[in-house]
Amino acid sequence: MAKYVKPTKTTKFHIDFNWWAQKGHNLRSYLLEHLCDDYRDLAEPDLETRTIDWVDPDTGQVFAVDRLWHTIRSHCSQNPDFIPGNLTLTASIFRLFIANNNTPLTPAEMHQQLKRKTPILILRTIGGRTVYKGVRPATAPVNK
Amino acid sequence: MNQRPTQTLDFWQSKYQVTDQAIEALYNKFLESGEPAFVDEVGLFFVQQAIEAEEQAIRAELQQGKIYHIDLSYEVGDQLIFPHLDYLIGTVASIKPGYNPSDGDFSILEVTFDDRNHTTAKFAADFRSHHILSSTYEEEAGDGGASEVQKIYGKYQRVIRSKVTQGLQQNDEFVHCDSQWFLTDLLIDVPVGLLNIVDAAIDINAGPLNVDALIEQLELQKNGKITDAARFSVNHRLENDPRFFNVGTEQHVLWYLDRLKPPQVIAAPHNLVVDDQLSFDPITLPGDLTVFLSEIDDENTPPEFLKSASDKEVTFVLNYPHRRSGTLPVLPAVRQLLPDNNDALLTLQLIDSQSGEKILTWYVDQYNYIYGLGDWYQKYQLPVGTFITLKKTDDPLEFIVEFAPQRTRQEWVRVVTVRNNQLAFQMRKRAISCSYDELMILGEEGSEAVDALWKKVERNGTPLYTLLVNIFPELVKLSSQSAVHIKTVYSAINVVKRCPPGPLLQELSKHPSFVWMGHGYWTYKPSAK
Numbered sequence: 001m002a003k004y005v006k007p008t009k010t011t012k013f014h015i016d017f018n019w020w021a022q023k024g025h026n027l028r029s030y031l032l033e034h035l036c037d038d039y040r041d042l043a044e045p046d047l048e049t050r051t052i053d054w055v056d057p058d059t060g061q062v063f064a065v066d067r068l069w070h071t072i073r074s075h076c077s078q079n080p081d082f083i084p085g086n087l088t089l090t091a092s093i094f095r096l097f098i099a100n101n102n103t104p105l106t107p108a109e110m111h112q113q114l115k116r117k118t119p120i121l122i123l124r125t126i127g128g129r130t131v132y133k134g135v136r137p138a139t140a141p142v143n144k
Numbered sequence: 145m146n147q148r149p150t151q152t153l154d155f156w157q158s159k160y161q162v163t164d165q166a167i168e169a170l171y172n173k174f175l176e177s178g179e180p181a182f183v184d185e186v187g188l189f190f191v192q193q194a195i196e197a198e199e200q201a202i203r204a205e206l207q208q209g210k211i212y213h214i215d216l217s218y219e220v221g222d223q224l225i226f227p228h229l230d231y232l233i234g235t236v237a238s239i240k241p242g243y244n245p246s247d248g249d250f251s252i253l254e255v256t257f258d259d260r261n262h263t264t265a266k267f268a269a270d271f272r273s274h275h276i277l278s279s280t281y282e283e284e285a286g287d288g289g290a291s292e293v294q295k296i297y298g299k300y301q302r303v304i305r306s307k308v309t310q311g312l313q314q315n316d317e318f319v320h321c322d323s324q325w326f327l328t329d330l331l332i333d334v335p336v337g338l339l340n341i342v343d344a345a346i347d348i349n350a351g352p353l354n355v356d357a358l359i360e361q362l363e364l365q366k367n368g369k370i371t372d373a374a375r376f377s378v379n380h381r382l383e384n385d386p387r388f389f390n391v392g393t394e395q396h397v398l399w400y401l402d403r404l405k406p407p408q409v410i411a412a413p414h415n416l417v418v419d420d421q422l423s424f425d426p427i428t429l430p431g432d433l434t435v436f437l438s439e440i441d442d443e444n445t446p447p448e449f450l451k452s453a454s455d456k457e458v459t460f461v462l463n464y465p466h467r468r469s470g471t472l473p474v475l476p477a478v479r480q481l482l483p484d485n486n487d488a489l490l491t492l493q494l495i496d497s498q499s500g501e502k503i504l505t506w507y508v509d510q511y512n513y514i515y516g517l518g519d520w521y522q523k524y525q526l527p528v529g530t531f532i533t534l535k536k537t538d539d540p541l542e543f544i545v546e547f548a549p550q551r552t553r554q555e556w557v558r559v560v561t562v563r564n565n566q567l568a569f570q571m572r573k574r575a576i577s578c579s580y581d582e583l584m585i586l587g588e589e590g591s592e593a594v595d596a597l598w599k600k601v602e603r604n605g606t607p608l609y610t611l612l613v614n615i616f617p618e619l620v621k622l623s624s625q626s627a628v629h630i631k632t633v634y635s636a637i638n639v640v641k642r643c644p645p646g647p648l649l650q651e652l653s654k655h656p657s658f659v660w661m662g663h664g665y666w667t668y669k670p671s672a673k
Contacts (some may be wrong), residue, residue, distance in 0.1 A: 053242040053252060057269045059213045059228060060277045062242060062252050062266040070245055103248075 003138040009119055011062045012104035015097045017063040020136040030133065034095055036076035036110070057103045058138060073098050085108040089117060089125055090132040097135070104138035149230070150191070150198050156300045162311025166193045170329065171317065174237055180326035180376040184301070187308045189295045205231050213279035214271040218253055223433035228277065230258060247273045256543050321380040322394045332377035338362050343401060352391050352491050355379055357465035391491040391506075393483050398491060409489055412511040413469035415598070417642060418444055422608065424646035430568050433649050436630050436664060443473040443512040443574060444644035453477035457535040460588050461581045462521075464528045464638045468591070470518025472532065472545075474507070478514075483540045485509055491649065495537070497546035498518060520545070527557070528635060529585030558622060558632075559587035560639050566572075567640055569618045583631035586639070594639060601640050608651050611641060612658070616668040627665040 007013070017125075020027040032040075050067040076082060078098035083092050092114055096105070105113070107122040126135050149155040170189060174181070181189075209223030218224065222236045234255035242252040250271040256264050271278070297304060312318045312325055319328045345361045346353050355375045359365060364374045375397075382388040382399055389405075392398030426434065426446065437449035441460035442487040453459075458477040466473055474482070483490065490507040492514065505516035526532075526547055535544040552575050559572040574587045588594065601611065615636050630649065637643050652658040652666055659667050 051245075052244045053250075053266075053268075054244060055214075055242075055247060055250070055271065055273075055275070057275065060212070060267050060271070060275065062268050074246060 001089045007123065007137050009107055009123055011123075011127070012106050013064055013093075013110075013126055013135055014056075014058075014102050014104040014138040015075060015094065015134045016131075016136045016138075017065060017134065019131060025134075027134075028066045028068060030094075031072060034072050034076065034081060034091075034098060035068060036072075036082075039071055039075060054102070057101060069098065073101060083114065085116070089122070090135070092116065093122070093126060093135055147196060147228070148202075149183065150195050150296060153237055153300055153303065156307070160194065160304075160307060162190060162307060166190050167311070167315060167317075170194055173610055174327040174330060178330060178370045180321075180324045182321075183305055183308055183323045183325060184297070186312070186325055187301065187304045188293055188297050190308055190311075192293050195293060202227075202231065205233065208233055212267065212277070214268050214275045214277040215253070215279055217270050224253075224255060228559040233259065239269070242268060247271065264420075267505070298445070319380060321376055324376060326373070326376050326380075330373060331380065332364060333373055334362070334364070334381040335379055336668075337620050339381070339387070341433065342382065342399070343387060346388075346401050347404070348397060350401040353533075354392070355397050355399065358382075358399060373432065389489070390613075391489055392541060393485055393490065396483075398541070399465045400491065402606065405489075406506065406515065408471075408515045409506040409508050412508070412513070413465075413471065415465035415469045415604070415642060416471065416511065416513060418644060419602075419642065421605075422643060422647040423646070424650055426646065428654075429646070429649055430653060431655060436649060437645050439664075440474065440631055440645040441475055442634075442644045443475050445573055445646055449646075450476050453480075455480055455536075456483070459531055459533040461584050462526065462528060462530045463584070463635060464534050464586060464588075465642050466513070467521055467526070467528045469513070469515070470521060471513040471515050471518060472505075472534070474509070474512040474514060480535060481534060481536050481543070482507060490539070493539075493542045494520075494534075494545040495542060497544050498524070498549065502542075503545070517545070523590075524578065525575070526578055527574070527576065527580060527585055527587055529580040529582075531580060550577060550579055552577040557585050557587045558619075558636075560594065560636070561589045562593035565597065565600070566614050567594075569615075569622055569634065569636065571622055581631065583629045584635040587634055588639075598640050608637075608641065608643060608647065609655060611637060612651065613668075613670075616658070616666075620668055625665070627661045627667040629664045630666060633666065 017027070051064040052067050052070045053062050054065040054069060055062055077095070082097045082099060087095070093110060096110060096113060097103075106117040106119075107127070110122050111117065111119045126132060127137075149159065166663060170186060172188065181433070205225055209225045210218070212224045212226050218236050218239070220236050220239060224234050224236060226232045226234065234257045236253050237256045238254040240252050240254075242250045244250075250647070251269040253269050254264055255267055256262055268275075312320065317328055318325050319331065320326070333364070342358050342363055343534060344540050345358065355378050356370050358378055359370050361375050362378070364378065365371075365375065376402070379390075379397055388399050389401055389402055391400045423580070426437075428503045434449060435446050438451045441450075442463070443550070457473070458481060460473065460475060463473070465471075474479070482492075485507070487509050490509070492507050494503040494504050494505050494514075494517070495501070496503060503520055505514050507514050520526075524547065530547050533544075533546050533548075535545060535546070554573045555576045556571050557574045557576070558569050561568050561570070576585075600606075615633070616628065619632060619636060620626055630645070630652075633652070634645055634648055637648060653660065657669055657671075659669055661667055
């Protein structure tokens with residue numbers, strides 16, 4: 001098990017797709033929750049089996065990600081209400097990463113874009129030992 | 145972006161240690177130069193060492209394969225180096241097309257990492273979209289030159305300096321004096337007998353001496369020249385002898401004798417000590433009164449209320465406690481002229497602008513005053529209320545002190561005396577030959593009686609309110625408007641008790657018997673008690 005290093009306000013976070021695979025959690029069913037109404041009906045069965053090759057904007061690593069990711073990012077995230085104010089903080093952060101193609105962000109940058117909570121509160125939420133929705137520090141290299 | 149480890153805080157904070165090789169290189173540097181070095185010079189030297197070691201490692205690794213760039217094409221069997229992943233080296237095991245409608249066509253390389261138990265990972269290649277790992281991406285690569293070393297040191301100075309100090313402290317071969325380091329073996333021998341000469345030289349000089357003057361006395365020059373090694377050796381020797389202490393700064397070392405230290409710089413003169421009971425909360429003060437906090441020059445007023453001044457000179461009004469103690473207040477505006485000395489005692493030469501005479505004074509940072517001006521005040525008969533100006537010179541330890549002289553005139557001034565164990569004030573003619581603040585000027589008759597009254601007030605813990613009730617009628621009777629300006633009250637109350645303007649205004653405003661008349665004036669109505 002990797003050594004836990006306490007993140008700080010300057011640590012960059014992203015969605016770690018390996019975490020979803022390692023934990024056996026279903027990324028697809030969670031992504032479905034973020035799909036907008038226009039595409040919800042299309043989601044099945046058309047998008048059932050397809051994946052896309054997502055390229056990490058920092059490391060160049062490629063991960064097979066459900067095609068829903070691409071649909072949500074390219075269409076749903078363009079809606080100004082994609083991250084509504086009443087969404088939970090962890091879900092809001094997840095949507096923020098979908099919208100920016102999972103480009104790593106610090107808690108301060110997340111706060112700036114979400115206009116919610118404080119950087120410290122965001123850090124406390126996602127920087128502890130419990131990983132929410134695969135959002136983790138983006139520092140670990142190959143095969144974290 | 146291919147950021148090298150030495151360009152990151154994480155490297156200097158978590159990974160960097162002063163290595164044996166770096167210590168040996170520093171040892172040789174000292175042997176070659178024969179001169180000591182400041183900790184920052186050693187820091188820069190170690191950063192240079194670390195960058196060179198890193199470049200050597202990179203060069204060795206680059207011989208093992210091609211640098212990975214996301215936009216380039218590769219073949220199965222190619223050895224790839226991933227600079228952004230700590231220079232990990234992997235082999236391309238397979239290539240297949242990638243699919244992502246957002247990115248267009250690209251390839252996926254399956255790369256095997258032998259150093260990581262043959263783990264595999266997929267990387268994009270032939271990638272045409274914008275990406276920071278593209279070969280055409282402009283990056284900030286280090287050039288390893290002097291500017292790069294300084295850039296890194298400037299950015300992480302605090303962390304690196306602490307590592308350097310720690311590394312050198314663990315090694316007996318190095319010795320330090322303040323923030324300078326040198327080789328123990330290269331110290332010039334300064335025998336105990338010579339220290340007696342130093343003691344005598346400072347005693348005869350009746351003031352501190354710099355290290356060059358002492359080296360000349362000790363005849364430690366090399367071929368007639370004073371070397372940095374000699375300066376370091378003498379400074380180091382004196383620093384470790386309790387008879388001597390540095391009354392200058394780290395850059396301008398001045399040695400003095402501990403036994404000649406005036407008692408007034410060890411503990412603050414009693415006139416300058418503010419009673420702990422005198423509290424002041426600016427929030428409780430009405431807004432129109434806070435203005436007067438900045439109009440009275442008092443070193444105990446919170447800095448945010450004091451007026452700013454030029455960074456070359458400052459003029460302020462002399463109050464009774466400082467006049468009596470032979471001190472100058474270190475107001476924030478004065479402090480910004482003085483060298484930073486981390487609370488240590490410092491001697492300053494104050495040049496009398498009238499005579500050019502140099503006055504040895506002591507900057508007691510801890511208690512906010514400069515001691516040693518008693519004779520100067522006496523010489524020119526400067527009364528409480530005199531405007532004093534302090535000016536910077538090119539020497540950080542020398543200042544010009546002056547008052548604005550005027551033709552001597554007989555003038556009516558308030559004179560304080562002690563009558564029936566209380567302060568009494570009368571208007572008397574006095575010869576005045578300086579410019580002064582009319583509201584604060586005070587003459588004095590019978591310093592011993594005033595001192596005795598101060599001690600009595602201190603011993604009995606007489607409340608500020610009681611003192612004001614006694615003093616106010618005395619001051620009011622000298623005024624044609626039956627009102628007294630806050631500056632006059634401040635000047636008078638400080639004859640028997642050290643009281644900054646904040647607590648004074650707070651006390652006046654909370655008792656109905658003191659009535660605010662506006663424009664700084666107060667009157668006293670005993671019936672309203």
